[in-house]
Amino acid sequence: MASHQDYLAGNRTIFDLWKALLITITKNGWGQNARVKSILVGSIGSTRMGQLEWSPDLFPQLTAKLHPIAQETMAQEPQEAPRFQIFLHGIDGKASTYDITRNTSADEDPDNLRAKMSCGHAIGPESLTAYCRSIVDAGKFQFFCPYVGAAITDRCKMEWHYCDIRKLGLLSDEEERYFETKISQNFLLLAEGVQQCPKCQSYCERRDKDRRATICVICTRRDQKEYMFCWFCLHPMVSYSQCTNAECLGIEPRLAILRNAPLKRIGEVPNVPSRRACPKCGLLVEHDRACKHMKCRCDHEFCFICLKPRLAGLWQCGAFNTACQIAPVQTTIPSL
Template sequence: MEKRYDPKDSSLIFVNRKDEITGDDTPDVLRVEMSCGHAVDPNSLTAWCRSLIDQGHFIFHCPAAKEGTEEKCNKQWHYVEVRRHALLTEEEQQYFESKIATIAAAQYCEYKWCPGCGSCVERKDLTNLCVFCIICMKEKGKSYQFCWQCMKEWKGSAPRSDRCDNVGCTNIQLEALQNCSTKTLPFSKIQQCPIIRACPTCGVLIEHKAMCKFVICTRCHVEFCFACLQTKNICSKSSSYNQVCAVAPRQRRVPVWSRVSDSKPSNSLNSTNTDESSWCTIS
């Protein structure tokens, strides 16, 4: 159902301007001014912010162009402002807030559900697959450890970073990296490039679908070259998006994300390749 503002709502600033998200300028549609000064209606604002969440972003920003330029506004909108101006329904609020919490947690924590008790457990040592659950310890009165990889009760010696002794405990991410097919990347015509790579910064698996060799990780937002696996800033010094660079071998390990880093990630909002339909994250 299409949402419309109440013209008597004094908490909103109504403007007689086109929608800066869709460009719609239908005269009988009420629009409001956001904190950045650009105009939106509740339907376009909801759709835009939902698309950001579905792409793995939990920070909302304005997509409008600054007046008289091609430069994007990119000013951040706080969720409270989005909720009010988008007229989010109760169901939409639940969806937004659940997704925001999940995405934010994934950015800063390494967590899964304990197979013993179902509690949410954070893995602080990202190099050790053997994880201790304090809730199981209290409930069962004995130590309980499980494997972060196969999600079964731990077997064998610990710590280990490759696998436990359970039958079938394998790293499916490494298998994907080693066994995926290859392709020729568009524009640069780089040949024999694996279609799946682990982000060199955070380790999330990404499949290349289309567009150029530069992709932006939806988890850590660092932009890197799908062929040589260098960051865009480094790769661009010797080759542009449509030029050949050396194809790095298939990755034999999945990088562990150090969330406190001296390196500054590329600003994905100012990237030349912001079409995230050209690649996808593999969970």
């Protein structure tokens, strides 16, 4: 079966069809609890039509329905810049689609404006805002380019900084407040070892740190049935060890934050991880400015570069402007 790039790349009719699907899904929702249960799939001038029903394997279904239509119409339509769709499957069963393209001269068209991101890929302001909103609504605070190339392994995944998203996404004052509040909340919750239940939005803490299953007491009491979600990806759990998300990597969120932290220069020392976990309490700390000496809210003082503690009022690694050896990225957190 052909990939979605095979029929989306450069075909105007198929692009318009996907655009219609995007509008339908965005406005009406999709899934078991949404108003739209199915949609007729076809294109203008095509003799092929298909009924697309919602199911857990929504994307393969969509591929099967659109591919024969694409084969029929691609020979009749002129080629243009490659355009791709990113399908995100929500925790609540809904699916969302976002249009992302390689940046081309077509971006100069005033009727086809797209924002060029720091990685070089382009995305429409509305799609950028919707995509980033889905990220913060899922409990995350970092944004990565979702571009997928001709090969499934050809992914961009470069981090997009919020300041760029705020500017290029043309955020309103209300949207700015929403994003900045959610980003701060998500960072603090992960730093404290707390996750937000994807079903009722209450805050949950794991009883057993060795299990990925997190039980929401409120949902369990309300539904009279134990409700569990994955600590790592927030998808529902069918057992204490089995997540319903096949792509879940099973990585502790705080460890993932430390592992993916960008490097920065502190004083005269380059390539220092910009995020650390307090060696005493495990709270995540990000270096913003000033020197290497840090004081956590638990009153533990340590060097952000080498992680050595302050003992008897003395810094083991020297003064605030003294270069010291960089401690590796932390792979354990005291509170875990």
